[in-house]
Amino acid sequence: MRLGLVGAGSVATLYVEAAAGLPVVDITAVCDVRRDAAETLAAQAHAQVFDDHRSMFAAGGLDGVVITSPHALHTPMAVDAAAAGLHILMEKPMATTVSDCRLMIDVCAKAGVRLAVGNLQRFVPAVRQATDVLRSGQLGRPLLITERRAVDYDPAVRPSWFFDPEMAGGGIMMNIGGHCIDRAQVLAGERVIGVDARVWRRPGLKVETEAVGLLSLAGGLQVGISVTSTGLPPQNETEVVCEEGALRLSDHTGLWMFQAGRSVQLREPTDRQDFVSAFRDQLIDFAGNEAPTVDGDYGLSVVAAVQATYESAALGRPVSIAAVDEEAAA
Ligand SMILES: NC(=O)c1ccc[n+]([C@@H]2O[C@H](COP(=O)([O-])OP(=O)(O)OC[C@H]3O[C@@H](n4cnc5c(N)ncnc54)[C@H](O)[C@@H]3O)[C@@H](O)[C@H]2O)c1
Incomplete structure (x- = not known):
């Protein structure tokens, strides 16, 4: 699965580490409003750089996205990703309210895309x-x-x-x-x-x-x-x-x-490797399971x-x- 990362902060670095050498996923694009952060992480993943998630989605070439942005951006970004036909692995918390969670479930179901949540x-x-x-x-x-x-x-x-x-x-x-x-x-x-x-x-x-x-x-x-x-x-x-x-x-x-x-x-x-292995297993589940766990x-x-x-x-x-x-x- 070709993945784009939205957000290139602390948790995004764990995704890049977890995806390294994993045959089922390939991080091919990284987006952050802080372009320098996106560039640094994209260099590690050998991925393209974007500073706007809509431009990244519009550029094509992705099967899914991992959204690691600040919490209130989760729902609008999920709506945009679903509209672009992209599967979504959404970092926790899924959204800031129950009504936003419902909206996200609904738009993903209607668009026929997977929605996995990073409660890992x-x-x-x-x-x-x-x-x-x-x-x-x-x-x-x-x-x-x-x-x-x-x-x-x-x-x-x-x-x-x-x-x-x-x-x-x-x-x-x-x-x-x-x-x-x-x-x-x-x-x-x-x-x-x-x-x-x-x-x-x-x-x-x-x-x-x-x-x-x-x-x-x-x-x-x-x-x-x-x-x-x-x-x-x-x-x-x-x-x-x-x-x-x-x-x-x-x-x-x-x-x-x-x-x-x-x-x-x-x-x-528990050490850092255990933590990275949890992110790896979460990615494997997302990529391999039409109904994420x-x-x-x-x-x-x-x-x-x-x-x-x-x-x-x-x-x-x-x-x-x-x-x-x-x-x-x-
Ligand atoms: N699963 C876990 O164990 C775990 C651990 C830490 C954080 N998280 C979750 O991950 C998410 C991110 O947390 P973090 O600690 O990495 O935060 P962070 O602030 O380090 O990273 C967030 C990044 O999103 C970027 N961003 C902000 N607005 C953006 C936009 N419009 N488009 C693109 N990028 C944008 C920021 O510039 C920043 O680099 C949160 O939902 C947090 O709760 C999960």
Whole structure:
């Protein structure tokens, strides 16, 4: 599949790295409004350079696009790509609202193009291995999941658009919390149906920088989630407590299983190569699968849970995903 990259920022470099040597995809064009960024990345991929996505689509020679632009541009760019008959791999979050997700699904279906979404947790080797352990039943039924992320979420270290509520569609929950929601859904094999959450923002910023919440999944499982950016050292950790034991996935310590007083390390800490391999598997899935594994409906489920977080925080009470869906349909 001949692919064009829209956006030549941080995540786009991972796509170029992941696509290198992969026979099923060839990145033949790179577009960024920062022409120098497009040129640098295009040189690595031996691709053509564009500074306008519509010109890139009009030039032809592409089968699909990977869209890695700021969040609020995802929907209009998907509409343009579908109109040009291009298959779409859309970075997460799929869009900034549930109604935009619906629009994207609709235009892609009408144009007959594939829509895959970059909620890639299921392709991360440690998450895949943890999911296999849970499905094997050796730990019994999962009872609860805890998701904890601590990251730098500060204008000093992130692009400025991350802190523009219009362009980013939100703050740390939209950007980082979505990974936690994705991972919990993948591990549980169930979707979020309700959210009770609170958010805070550091003085001087317009988007939230801390969030805490309780997510209810369709089968009754509860997920505690904490996404923070003030004070704590970096952390990316998930715990799944089951009837007969528990799992812990941690960037620092790897994947561990705890059962009957014994602890066993199942996997070393996730490294950069694991991360690149997740992008590679996502590209293979996109190129080889007419119905991508992570489709628009799944991407929408993550955006709906993030939107429910914001509504719950604003109202100070739990919010159901059904209510968020109804609002979007109205
Ligand atoms: N899957 C993951 O693990 C992961 C990791 C990081 C980021 N992301 C997602 O990837 C996307 C990009 O994030 P990033 O960290 O690479 O941001 P970034 O700011 O580094 O890159 C975005 C690029 O888009 C370019 N751009 C802006 N407007 C454009 C336009 N009209 N046309 C073409 N290019 C335009 C910018 O100049 C910039 O180079 C976001 O959706 C983000 O949430 C996903």
